[in-house]
Amino acid sequence: xxxxxxxxxxLLATLALALAACNNRNADGGxxxxxxxxxxxxxxxxxxxxxxxTGSGQVVENLYETLVTYRGNSLSDLDPLLxxxxxxxxxxxxxxxxxxxxxxxxxxxxxKCADAEYTFRRNLVTNTSDSGxxxxxxxxxxxxxxxxxxxxxxxxxxxxxxxxxxETLVFTLxxxxxxxxxxxxxxxxxxxxxxxxxxxxxxxxxxxTWRDAVGKDLTGSPLAQNPSGTGAYRFLxxxxxxxxxxxxxxxxxxxxxxxxVIIQVVPEQAARQQAFLRGDADLIxxxxxxxxxxxxxxxxxxxxxxxxxxxxxxxxxxxxxxxxRELLGSGRLDGQGIPANFFxxxxxxxxxxxAFDVPTYIEEVQGGKGETRNFLLPDTFPGYxxxxxxxxxxxxxxxxxxxxxxxxxxxxxGFTVNATYRAGSVSAQTAMELLKRNIExxxxxxxxxxxxxxxxxxxxxxxxxxxxxxITGWAPDYADADNFVHxxxxxxxxxxxxxxxxxxxxxxxxxxxxxTTDTERRAELYGQVARRAQEQAYYVLMPSNPGILAYRDTLxxxxxxxxxxxxxxxxxxxxxxxxxx
Numbered sequence: 292x293x294x295x296x297x298x299x300x301x302l303l304a305t306l307a308l309a310l311a312a313c314n315n316r317n318a319d320g321g322x323x324x325x326x327x328x329x330x331x332x333x334x335x336x337x338x339x340x341x342x343x344x345t346g347s348g349q350v351v352e353n354l355y356e357t358l359v360t361y362r363g364n365s366l367s368d369l370d371p372l373l374x375x376x377x378x379x380x381x382x383x384x385x386x387x388x389x390x391x392x393x394x395x396x397x398x399x400x401x402x403k404c405a406d407a408e409y410t411f412r413r414n415l416v417t418n419t420s421d422s423g424x425x426x427x428x429x430x431x432x433x434x435x436x437x438x439x440x441x442x443x444x445x446x447x448x449x450x451x452x453x454x455x456x457x458e459t460l461v462f463t464l465x466x467x468x469x470x471x472x473x474x475x476x477x478x479x480x481x482x483x484x485x486x487x488x489x490x491x492x493x494x495x496x497x498x499x500t501w502r503d504a505v506g507k508d509l510t511g512s513p514l515a516q517n518p519s520g521t522g523a524y525r526f527l528x529x530x531x532x533x534x535x536x537x538x539x540x541x542x543x544x545x546x547x548x549x550x551x552v553i554i555q556v557v558p559e560q561a562a563r564q565q566a567f568l569r570g571d572a573d574l575i576x577x578x579x580x581x582x583x584x585x586x587x588x589x590x591x592x593x594x595x596x597x598x599x600x601x602x603x604x605x606x607x608x609x610x611x612x613x614x615x616r617e618l619l620g621s622g623r624l625d626g627q628g629i630p631a632n633f634f635x636x637x638x639x640x641x642x643x644x645x646a647f648d649v650p651t652y653i654e655e656v657q658g659g660k661g662e663t664r665n666f667l668l669p670d671t672f673p674g675y676x677x678x679x680x681x682x683x684x685x686x687x688x689x690x691x692x693x694x695x696x697x698x699x700x701x702x703x704x705g706f707t708v709n710a711t712y713r714a715g716s717v718s719a720q721t722a723m724e725l726l727k728r729n730i731e732x733x734x735x736x737x738x739x740x741x742x743x744x745x746x747x748x749x750x751x752x753x754x755x756x757x758x759x760x761x762i763t764g765w766a767p768d769y770a771d772a773d774n775f776v777h778x779x780x781x782x783x784x785x786x787x788x789x790x791x792x793x794x795x796x797x798x799x800x801x802x803x804x805x806x807t808t809d810t811e812r813r814a815e816l817y818g819q820v821a822r823r824a825q826e827q828a829y830y831v832l833m834p835s836n837p838g839i840l841a842y843r844d845t846l847x848x849x850x851x852x853x854x855x856x857x858x859x860x861x862x863x864x865x866x867x868x869x870x871x872x
Contacts, residue, residue, distance in 0.1 A: 324550040326846075326866060329557040329566055330576035334534055337518045337526065339481040340414055341422045341509035348478045349859060350534060350554070353866045354397075355481030355520030358388055358407070358460075359472060364855045364863075366600075366770040367673055369472055373402065373482055373521065374460075383467040383808055388460040394543045396484040397518075397525040404455040409485035409496050411453040411462075416494065416504050423479045423768050430474060433465040438505045446498045469808045470771035476857070477769050484519040491517050523547045523867035532556050538867075548870035568593070573843045573871070574861060579718075580658050580839050587841045596849060598660070599838030599863070602856050604667040604775055605764035606830035607722070608753070609634040609643060612791035615757035618709045624697060626705035626736050629759075633706065635792075638696035640828035643760075644682050645689035646729040647722075647831045656718045661834040666821040667765075667779045670835060673810065674772035674817035682825060682832060690733050705736025710760040711752075714743040719762050722833065756788040762833070763789055770857050772817050777801055780824055790829060797823055845872050 332346040342351045359377075362368040371377070374388040394402035411427070418424040418437035425435035431452040438444040454461050464471065474480065489495050491513040494504040509515065518526045523542045527535040534554040538547040555572075557563045560582070563575040570592055577583050588595050613619060613631045620628020634640055653661045663681035668674060694702045710726070712719035720743070727739040744752075752758050763786055767774050778785045781801050782793040797820050804816040824830070838856070840863070842849055847870045854863030862869065 324548075324871065326549045326552045326574075326869065326871070327572045328552070328554045328574045328861065329563045329572045330554065330861075331556070331558050331560075331563075332576070333531070333556050334529065334554065336510045336512075336515045337529065338509045338512045338515040339410075339479055339483060339520075340417055340424070340514070341419060341512070342479045342481075343421055343423045345861075349861050350536070351481060351518075351520075352478045352522075352859060353524045353552070354518050354522045354526055354536065355478075355483070356522050357476055357478070357481050358390075359476050361476060361770070361855050361857050364851070364853060366602075366671060366855070366857060369476060373407070377472075381463070384464045386462040386464075386471065387456070388462075390458060390460060391543065394521050395541050396487065396521055397539060398484050398487040399541075400484050400486050400519070402482070402484075402521055404458045404460050406485045407460045407482050408453055408455045409488070410482045411480070412449055412496065413483070413488075413494055413504070414480065415449050415452065416501050417507050417509060419506055419508060421508070421510065423477055426470075426474055426477075426768060426774070427480060430464055430468045430471050431462065438502070446501055449501070450498075467806050467808060469805070469813065470769060470773050473769040473771045481520060483514060487517075487519040488514055523865070524552060542867075545867070547867040549866060552866055567841070567843070570843060570845075573846050575841075577839075577841055580660065583839050583841045584658060592844055594842055594844040594846075594849075596840040596842070596851065596854065596863075597837070599840060599851075599854060600669070600671045600856060601661070601835045601837050602669050602671065602770075603764055603766045603836070604664075604669055604779070605762060605833040605836075606667050606779075607643070607647070607726070607833070608758075608761055608763040608786065608789040608830060609640050610756060610759055610789060610791055611635040612756060613759050614755060615752070615759075618757075618759050620707050620709075624700045624704045624706060626738075627707055629706050629708055633708070636696050636701075637827055638692045639701060642689045642692035642696060642701075642733075643726070643730070644828045644831050645685045645692060646726060646733070648684045648725050648729060649681075649832075649834050650684060652722060652725055653834050656721050657834070657836050660837045663834050664832050665825060666817075667824075667830060667832065668772055668775045668817070668821070669767075672767075672770070672772050672775070674776070674814050676814075676818040676821055679818065679821055679825070682828075686729060686733065689729070693733060693737075702734065705734060705738070707738040707740065708759060710739055710741045711744050711749060711758050712741060712762060713746050713749055722762060726831070753789045754786075756791060758789065761789065763830075767857065772813070773801075773805055776817055776820055777805070780820055780829070792827075792829055794823065794827065794829075846870075847872055 334346045336347050339351050342348050356373050358374040359369045360372040362370045373391050375391050377388045414424040418428050429435045434441050493513050524536040525539045536552045538550045560578050566572040567575045587593050611634045622628050649663050665679045665681040710723050712723045723741040730737050730739050753761050765778050780797050782798050800816045800820050804813045848868050
């Protein structure tokens, strides 16, 4: 995304104005009680109902709260938050939540069951493509679609799915969903102030108007402009270059130590680094491990937390039914192109998998950090089978696979494949160059042409099946293996158009795993998917990439024991749990 470069003088003026605004409200305000964060991305929305990006999520999770949250650094254990306890019934299809009393929204309104009921109904009704409400709808309505795309969705189905029984919130699912509780911990399912929302012009929550709200874009909604949550911080201001918030004095839990928070949009990496090293920013978007290792680690006032859990999964999609003739060259196996179904031959895929030099990628791109993977699932997630060996870089095996591919035609005739990577991504470019070099070394008739494209183009073309070979990745919406396995491997998964394979065996295992609460059986099923997927070489797998975080050493509360990337992508903890010395 292209952004306007903001002069440093303008940034300093913005910071001064933001600090002044905060200090006018807090007499004890100042640098020691202000958290300053600088990053390149803007904050698209403050409405939980459409929050589906990290820029928005880092703010929403501090202004609002969910029913449940992750316990410490665990990815599997959940604790009550706005709920106090819950119980299940109807063989796992009903959840009844007791809600916390004595909680106020930032507006001064009391938190009641009606607010939670309104929140979840609003998410089911709107359910836009720019939100994560599709996975809530899958759980509660049996479909990820909204009522515009699935006419079987009715007001009755929505109201039966989520309702208040006195002050107890009741969810009724059409079938068991073992990931349901984890979905409720997602930031986008934060509880909104229903009375405040209706007062400022949001959907009124009634049957008479629900159809008009279906699929409505919430990015710039009234709640996005004027949020009211129960979180430890309340909104002050937001513009194109900064966001400010202050500690909420009537917060129900332990009060925040840091009184003011400022997030600044600073597009230039060098400007962010300079501010960080001067101590003008406590946290910055660093640009990854190489920047931290080479330019920040060891500098005065800088602390580093390393080897953080990697919750992403990345691989190269090999499209088995390419929908773009312009990328096919001759369209035949004659050395000048490929047919649209080139990757439908398992031996072609096996050749590409064996030709990807993962150890060199780890060394050159990740500074020696990371491990080979056997599956597109983070190895920190339940369901990852550590006993399954990962694919190996083996040019002899790649050569033999290509000799068998397409009955020998690939080896005899050769091919020209067009691969795409994201413009500006050094890691993606290096991955493609490694693959190109190794494949072309096998046979002079093999050609891999690599080109860069803007991210928006890759998303559009990849999701329409118009790319041949691209890097595909996913970060979790909720901490459950299903969020990865279904996304990458199911015939109706999100990334199916990028790979265009359909495997009935895998589909059956995924369906079963989605409807059983037996943890051991789910792990067994995901292990079967992993083995089958590796045997069929559906993806070129990229290694894990442990995270690294640089922060000013005056900032307290960041540690391995508390760091949870499902809680916050920037610090691994909420603002309220931080302090400054």
